[in-house]
Amino acid sequence: MSKVIGLTGGIATGKSTVAELLKAHGFKIVDADVASRKAVEKGSEGLAQVKAVFGDEAIDENGEMNRQYIGQQVFYDDEKREKLNAIIHPIVREIMEAEKAHYLSEGHDVVMDIPLLFENGLEETVDEVWLVYTSPSIQIDRLIERNNMSIEDAKARIYSQISIDKKSRMADVVIDNFDTKLELKQNLEAVLAEKGYLKDI
Template identity: 60%
Template structure:
């Protein structure tokens, strides 16, 4: 059974596409969910975060994401320290989920926002990129997260450019229109995927 790597830029609509693919029967393994599990309340991962970042790293028993986010966003050393705690755990959680789904005979979607940035494309059979032009990405991110243009642009710049992701994708799902148009694009991509794989 094939494994799809689903990625895109921030505010490109990847989560929406992920949900639509679930509706077609794909098993979705979500990196964001796995990263929350890796540092869930009471976990070894969270204890390690406290050891490295101090007591302020936790609020109400959970990781204080806004605080940690501010700490690591402009500090490569702190970001590397956080990644060294989270990434190995995330990989393990996702690998177990993927193996279980494949053993059940299901096609798998690995929903990984930083798939290219973390050089994970070799771990999947094909890469699908949810694409929106950067000006639209900026507009949607500002609206969704109530951000200034400067802050939103900085977040976008911290990822690989969306045009680069589009150029490297096996399948591009354009999300520059409305939801109905996106649903049509996803339907077409799924139909073509089954045509490619069911015949073999």
Template identity: 55%
Template sequence: MMTVIGLTGGIASGKTTVANYLSEHGFAVIDADIAARKAVEKGSNGLQQISEVFPGTLNEDGTLNRKLLGSIIFNDKEKREILNQIVHPIVRNIMDEEKDAALKQGKAVIMDIPLLYENHLEHTVDEIWVVYVPYYIQKSRLMERNNLSESEADARINSQMPMEDKRKKADVVIDNSDDLCALYQQLDSLIKKYTSI
């Protein structure tokens, strides 16, 4: 039986870099963000539900106005919950189909799920890898990457479970507080372990 690994981290922790590297080395990476985009594509059932619950969040061309929806939910926990109740079941179905297809091909599967702990999805994977960075690095990378103010960066980071909590719960911690070379060394040793099974 091939392993299903849940890959998570925090915003700007470098999880995408890790996922891309693992994908290049033969793992099937199933990305929750990509599935989430599919779940709210133009004309989809998910998008229709969102537009009914959050009026005014559609662009003129019938696509989702992500920036507007983001500004509504980022500082409102209840509205964020409502959105999650619409999107998550659809995302899970998309990811499950992709996971089953990859397992049939005999690949080790990475379920790339940013909010794995927040959404209590631990039971859907065999083990969990957390891409970890300390708060101050996470914050400075996020401010630089998204051109955010300090308070905007804090709000986004604080909408997720603290990195320290994720780190404590992880089966494997991938420390990304150094450079890419150090990151890839850690990944190479993990890849060896999983491709020799």
């Protein structure tokens, strides 16, 4: 019986690295970020809806969504952000559900890679929730280094999500990522072995 795992974490906890490792172990990955881009790709119904709500400036000269403009519109305005989410979320869900159903029909174990899984109340849509965990101080350090952010911006991004400690109490499996990629790989493989998922690569 194929399983559906919800993979989540906080910003800069290493979730994308874990998704890549799981892919190498034969899991099929359904990525919320990829689906979000697909939902408003050039010529899509989703993009037409965004233009109808946010005006012509929502589309750049290449016919794609003007992410900078939309970002400025929604970042400090909850009402506008809700309008954008009301357009994008149903389309994203449809795309992800179709991918999931396709992989399950072929007998694969599926990983739903969803950064805001708990924030959007999606834990009921998966069999188990796996969380990639690190400390908030490491999250801040990684964000500053990776995205060249100020400490204030890094903290703002992290604190806009449910805290990683609270998420760790809500998850079925917690994968620690405090150190090197090798250690992360070993921690993940220990989980896979314990759960009976360990497959030959």
